[in-house]
Amino acid sequence: MKSYRKELWYHVKSRRRFINITPQVEECLKESGIKEGLLLCNTMHITSSVFINDDEDGLHQDFEKWLEGLAPEKPYSMYKHNSFEDNADAHLKRTIMGREVVVAVTNGRLDFGPWEQIFYGEFDGNRDKRVLVKIIGQ
Numbered sequence: 001m002k003s004y005r006k007e008l009w010y011h012v013k014s015r016r017r018f019i020n021i022t023p024q025v026e027e028c029l030k031e032s033g034i035k036e037g038l039l040l041c042n043t044m045h046i047t048s049s050v051f052i053n054d055d056e057d058g059l060h061q062d063f064e065k066w067l068e069g070l071a072p073e074k075p076y077s078m079y080k081h082n083s084f085e086d087n088a089d090a091h092l093k094r095t096i097m098g099r100e101v102v103v104a105v106t107n108g109r110l111d112f113g114p115w116e117q118i119f120y121g122e123f124d125g126n127r128d129k130r131v132l133v134k135i136i137g138q
């Protein structure tokens with residue numbers, strides 16, 4: 001069995017953003033040489049997400065509106081966590097959108113369903129963040 005590990009770094013210059021990281025993840029898979037196995041992709045931070053969905057701008061705006069409805073960024077004072085930080089909403093948004101995805105690797109490719117793409121979801125930007133890609137198989 002082969003094993004591969006890589007960290008992808010992101011520095012989003014706004015508080016929130018969704019980035020399609022599928023091309024970088026596919027590059028990792030190519031680099032690993034693994035043809036059959038499993039790929040895990042997770043954020044290493046508690047105020048960002050990795051998730052799979054459609055790369056469609058309207059949907060991303062819907063996500064933003066929905067998440068702001070559930071856990072608005074402001075007023076910061078509405079959250080107990082914000083006594084020493086201002087990112088309580090980011091922790092909550094990340095929990096809803098998830099920490100990681102697992103994708104089957106078949107014939108050296110990500111075995112996606114139609115329209116599936118991997119996204120990094122930033123909810124508390126302006127700092128360096130890492131995404132872990134771990135691939136096991138043969």
Ligand code: ZN
Nearest residue numbers: 085087088091
């Ligand atoms: Zn915090």
